[in-house]
Every structure is written in C-alpha cells, then in structure tokens.
Amino acid sequence: MSSPVETLVNREYKYGFVTDIEADVAPMGLSEDIIRLISAKKREPAFMLEWRLKAYRGWLKMSEPHWANVTYPPIDYQALRYYSAPKTDKPLGSLDEVDPKLRETYEKLGIPLSEQKILAGVAVDAIFDSVSVGTSYKKKLAEQGIVFCSFGEAVQEHPELVEKYLGSVVPPSDNFFAALNAAVFSDGSFVYVPKGVKCPMELSTYFRINTADTGQFERTLIVADEGASVSYLEGCTAPKRDSNQLHAAVVELVALEGAAIKYSTVQNWYAGDEEGRGGIYNFVTKRGKALRKAKISWTQVETGSAITWKYPSVILQGDDSVGEFYSVAVVNGRQQADTGTKMLHIGRNTRSTIVSKGISAGRGNNSYRGLVKVLPKAEGARNYTQCDSMLIGNRCGAHTFPYIDVQNPTASVEHEASTSKIGEDQIFYCKQRGLNTENAISMIVNGFCKEVFQELPMEFAVEAQKLLGVSLEGSVG
C-alpha cells in the first residue's frame, strides 16, 4: 500500500524552457585572453581589467574547496563558456526597446519588463545569461539620487563608486569561486543609496541562465551610505538541461554607519531530474559589512539548484551593528545543499540572529553550516541561533555543523536545534479535516518556515509559499 505522500504527482519544473535567441558567445575555456575579451566587450576602464587579471592569477594558484558535505564529479573549467549575451544591435534607450523574445521570456517567468505592467512598487533589473537586459523605474529612483543599474553600466557611469567598494567585502582572494567570479564576472546589479535616503521601493533583480554550457558569474554590489536603507530581492531560474551548469556569483553589501540593508533571495534554479542529471551548481559567496549601528539582514528561500554552497555572512565591524540570517533551504530529488551563515562579531554590543529551517525530502541531503565568531574586542556581543530540520520520507538526510568560537567572556551565544519528521499522522490529521495531501504538506511546511517567511517582503512571501509547495510535490518515498 502506498502512503498518501508517495502518491503525489511530480510536477514539471515550469521554468525549464529555453529561449531561442541568437547569442554573442565567447569561445569555450578560460585564459587571460578570454578575460581581456570580456573586459573589452564591456568597454571597461583599465582598473577593471587589472583587477580581473590579478584575480585570475590568484585563482590559478587556488584549488577547489571540498569541505562541504556535497559530492559531484570534477568540474572542467575549460569546458565552460564564460560569456554569453543575447545579440542586440544598439544600446537600449528604454525598456520598451527590449528584444520581444527576451520580453516574452520574462513574461513567461511572470516578470513583466514594461514599466506599466511591472509589479507596483518594485523596481526590477533582469539579467539574461551574462548581461542585464533592462532596469525599470530607473528614472524615478534617480530623482532621490539612488543608483540602481546593471553592474556594467555602473562601471561606465560611476567608476569611482565601483573602484572604491568592489572587492571591499569579498576580495578576489577570498575563496576559489570568488576568485573565479572576480576574473570573469560579466554583469549583475549595482545599487547605491545616498546618505539618509530610505529607498522608497523594493529593488529586485531577476537572474536567468539560458545558453547551454554557460557559467553565470554575476556580481552584485549594494552600498547603503550613512543612515540610508534599502530592501533588495533576487530571483533565479534556468532551463532544464541534462548537463550541469555552474553559477558562481558574488554579492557584496556595504552598510555604512546607521544604514540598513535587507537582502532577500528566492532561488529556484533548475534542480536536475529525479536521477540527479543536470541542474545548476550554485556556488555563491555573499557577505555584508556593517559599520557602527548598521544592520544587515539576509533572508533566503532556496528551493532550486542541484547543489547549493552558500553562506551569506555578516561582518559586524562597527559597535552596535546587527546581523540577521533567515533561511529556508529545501532539497528534494537528488538535490544537495550545504548552506548557512557566518556572523563575525568584531565591534562591541554587536548582535546577530540566525534562524535556519532545512527541509529534506526525496533523496535530498541538507546541511546547515554556520560560524559564530566573537573576537576579543566584541564586548557584550550576543548571538541567538535556531536551527530546525524537517525530514519528509525515509531516504533524505539532514545535518547540522555549527561552529562557535567565542574569544570574549562577556559575550552570550545561544544555539537551539531541532529535527522533526513530517509524519503520515500529521498528514492524515489534515486530510481527515478535508484538506488534500498537497495542501496538507504545504500547510505543515509553511508553518515550519513561518519565522523566515514573515521576514520576506509581502509580495514575495506569497510567492515563496507557492514555490515551496511546488518544490515538495512528489517529494516523499
């Protein structure tokens, strides 16, 4: 007799389509010439090329990290393409000039690019393979001095800001994937919010990988000047392909004195099929630096990717700075996730909160890995960590690797952890009250994730709940 959860139907990954558009692609492989080519394509100033080459030379001396609790066949970095852009004849004057095929792609993804139709109150930057295809509401934001544009554009228009902050939180030497990204990153989003300005709308970037064998290496840099605040959301999807694709992004957040940055991610990259063929390798470095009284908050809902390796972190450098990490990570099928955060308490009275909800289903393997480090001068530092795992079915795994390093006797660090299993009894209970299995699982899982979802901006909390329901369909066995 099959259990009610087993009988759920597997729904297709609905973002798995490919856009048939002519692309301007770089030859396969990685070399200084390729880097020069990328830099030239983007008409970058000399400092950028130098920065990239230096990162590349560093990368050559590094080796791929293998301490994460994930397994995958060796990646051939010479069998990847490091640049791909949809062909356009001329630079875009406005969003309405975006190639109709691209616009159609984003419509299909539920991200309308024309400004009239765009989700009210959310400015969107759309990244297709290696380049940004358009940023909405740019003018409106500019009135308050807010810069929200593609990284490529920022390099052209605001080179002084880019030069000042690029690599200031995640230097190219930080790790293997960060170095690779620094060498070859092609686009991404850039945000600058001036002193004292509260950004009046949610800023959002939508990432899409389209071309086969292409790595996506975007880089996002967000700077909130003194007393400024901004809320930013990224979403991601990719077509279904049998081969794995590499996504090695870097996100840097700089919150100057009294500033606040809220960064939310809804990641739904293609996860591969049930047997683990295909899917995105999501190897991402995300880190923020908070100066005095600044606050950085990461919220992530990770449901996609074959492998996720990411640890959005906060360097609590200034006194009284605050770091938060709220995470829901879901693995199903053969997905593997090793994700968590690092909170580095450097300043006095720094505070951090970590709430991690891991959901494992199918044959998925989910690990929480987190570091809370309190340095000797961080008087009165406080951390609270809550780390909950939920198992659905009998073939999945959940692991927790907390690292706690406290070097100041006045600090207080709390760690709570729990593991629970969605039982047949819980589902039967809901069914007996008239709910079907799908709604029952969705309700139970959403209840489990509630503390994280309530951190998401309203519009996206609803999306995230739906996404979670879809990701877990056909999950159990």
Added chain:
Amino acid sequence: MLDVIGLRASAGDKEILRGISLTVNKGEVHAIMGPNGSGKSTLAQVLAGHPAYEVTGGQVLFEGRDLLDLEPEERAQAGVFLAFQYPVEIPGVTNAYFLRAAYNSLRKAKGLDEVDPMDFLDILEQKLKVVEWGPEIMSRAVNAGFSGGEKKRNEILQLAVLEPKLAILDETDSGLDIDALRIVAGGVNRLRSPERSFILVTHYQRLLNYIVPDVVHVLVNGRIVKSGGKELAVELEARGYDWVEEEAGVA
C-alpha cells in the same frame, strides 16, 4: 446512515478487525467499548481511512455510498469526522488558519464559496462557546504545547465548526480530569441533533455518565460480541470485561 458489514482490517500481517457489522441510524449515539487491544481505535481509524490499516474484507456504506472507496479527505467532505485519540501538533499554523482551511475545503467540496477570515471569525465566536473557550486560543498553533485536555477540547471545537453528519470520538475521555471531561462531554451534548450520529469509542463507562448512548457494543478481539442499551455499559463497569469474553468464548 452508516452500515458496516463484515469489516475486516489488518495492520501489517496482523488482523485486527475480524468481521464487524454495525448499523448507526441518523441521530443515534453508539458507544463502542472493549478491553485494551480489542480493536476499538482501529475501527475508528479504518472508518476515517488511516493509511496504516489495510481493509481485507467487508463493506462500509455511508448514506449508501461506499466509504472505503473514498480518500480520507473525501470522507471528511462527505461528513465523517474523527476526533483523534492523540491529536497531532502543527507548529507555526494557527488554529484559526487551520480551522478556516478545513472549513473552506468542506464548503468547496459542496460547491459553496469560501468564507473570508473576517466572516469566519464571526462563525468561530459562536462555536467557541461550545467548548467554553475565549478567542485567544485561535492564535495559538494547532495543538502545539496544548495540554492533553486542551487538545481534546480542540477536537470538539473542530467538530463544532465542521458540523459533520457522523462524528467518531476515539477515546476522547482518556487523560481528561473531571473538569475537562465535563466540558468536553457538555460540548458533545450540545452538538447532538436528530441529524447527527455519534460513535463513541471508550474504555470506561465514565464518559457515558455524561453522554448517554442509545446503543452500547462490546468489542473483543476484533469482533462485536455483545450489544445492548445504556445499562450494558453500567454492567461492564461493575463486572469488567471478563464475563463478556467468556460468554463469547474468546478469552
């Protein structure tokens, strides 16, 4: 309303129900009593469609429909309610949300419009009186951190809100102190109606002092070995189950 004919069911290799027949008419209250391990709770679970049990024979008709052919949620939508012996906890989901989702799923099955949260609060306000509760219970997560008594009261609240045609109460009296028992039984009595039938599964006669049944059945070793009026329950309380078992030749 409910016709159980020669029902047999197993859990794994073990046969637990070994041919049960039972007819419950509209508005009747039937008590199912019996020693531990006789199959009382299994009967309740099988009627509700718990996946841990396999029906190996017999038939169950509910208002003429083949109940065994329906998914658990379809049985609920048809008007069958089970008050659980061990209600599960659902952390993070409020009682109000859960109850409204259940209420609306039943309405939807009947082709009615869903009720919005504000209107639902009005409905709840009335229903809370059935179990003598204030509105604060609605913002707590379903059964999470509830005492044993609160969980049982919550089952009766759900019963009041969902208004089933047939309510099966699985050892609703177990683990209740005298005050909680009074409230729970009072709730059930308020919900009795000529349109609604009850099956009370219980080990002790105590509950039947509060909820007076029309028929009492004694279940021993997977079979109903004796049926009678409410006085049978009193006799069982006084004499225990041994004599019925002996009479039935199953001891």
